[in-house]
Amino acid sequence: MARHTLPTLVAIDGPAGSGKSSVSRAAARRLGFAYLDTGAAYRALAWLALERNTDNTQTDAVSALLKDFDYAIGTDPDDYFVTVGQTDVTDAIRSPEVSAAVSAVARLPAVRGALTELFRSIAENVDRPGVIVEGRDITTIVAPEAEVRILLTASEEARMRRRSAEITTQSAETVAEQLRSRDRADSQVVDFMSAADGVITVDSTHLDFEQTVEAVIDVYHTRTKRALNE
Numbered sequence: 001m002a003r004h005t006l007p008t009l010v011a012i013d014g015p016a017g018s019g020k021s022s023v024s025r026a027a028a029r030r031l032g033f034a035y036l037d038t039g040a041a042y043r044a045l046a047w048l049a050l051e052r053n054t055d056n057t058q059t060d061a062v063s064a065l066l067k068d069f070d071y072a073i074g075t076d077p078d079d080y081f082v083t084v085g086q087t088d089v090t091d092a093i094r095s096p097e098v099s100a101a102v103s104a105v106a107r108l109p110a111v112r113g114a115l116t117e118l119f120r121s122i123a124e125n126v127d128r129p130g131v132i133v134e135g136r137d138i139t140t141i142v143a144p145e146a147e148v149r150i151l152l153t154a155s156e157e158a159r160m161r162r163r164s165a166e167i168t169t170q171s172a173e174t175v176a177e178q179l180r181s182r183d184r185a186d187s188q189v190v191d192f193m194s195a196a197d198g199v200i201t202v203d204s205t206h207l208d209f210e211q212t213v214e215a216v217i218d219v220y221h222t223r224t225k226r227a228l229n230e
């Protein structure tokens, strides 16, 4: 059977609240690409662990969950959904309980290995000419060979401000502390605060949303043009 042409890969990493999901989704829409949110899979597994009262720090217990982890995600930027089995968990995985539990699940090597394989398989099989994949270790582990690799950053102050404008059910201090503590825990496992070799940094601290999307698309055009001339 003829092998299909692989989609162009755009990898985006960054800390919590840096704009990875919203900016990636908007950029994918403009480019006619698919969009893969990898954090959603870690969140969905943490959600399942909470549902089943599993000790999410125990490799064996979480590995058992992975065996029948019937996970699906929409990669159309205009049709985003996340399901586990028959349950739509699109909203449930954003709860403060899941956000507080996810880092413990994400630090387990068995989980990272299985989900990395899953992400590669989803990204290779999208029905678009390209795919933007965003997370924490996409530029370094999941797709270090991606044609375009970006670290999306913003100052801690800007990230806290943007996130607390979004979450009105908790105080700004609570939101900020949760974001900080998740970044602290996550950065013990993967480095998403500094750009690896060949990764372009887009700092959105002084850019509005639209300018940030433009900056990402500019990097895409510059890198793909350069690759054509090499």
Ligand SMILES: Nc1ncnc2c1ncn2[C@@H]1O[C@H](COP(=O)(O)OP(=O)(O)OP(=O)(O)O)[C@@H](O)[C@H]1O
Binding pocket: 014, 015, 016, 017, 018, 019, 020, 021, 022, 023, 039, 162, 163, 166, 204, 207, 208, 209, 210, 212
């Ligand atoms: N340049 C920007 N200017 C203003 N607001 C922005 C900018 N970039 C993103 N935002 C807003 O910041 C908030 C956080 O963005 P988003 O949820 O995309 O971050 P994230 O990096 O995916 O976070 P997490 O890793 O926690 O899921 C959203 O409300 C988004 O609209």
Ligand SMILES: Nc1ccn([C@@H]2O[C@H](COP(=O)(O)O)[C@@H](O)[C@H]2O)c(=O)n1
Binding pocket: 016, 038, 039, 040, 042, 043, 102, 103, 106, 134, 135, 136, 137, 138, 182, 186
């Ligand atoms: N490539 C990734 C993506 C995510 N994580 C973990 O999932 C959590 C949720 O991610 P969001 O992008 O939805 O905030 C995140 O805090 C990490 O624990 C990861 O490890 N690798």
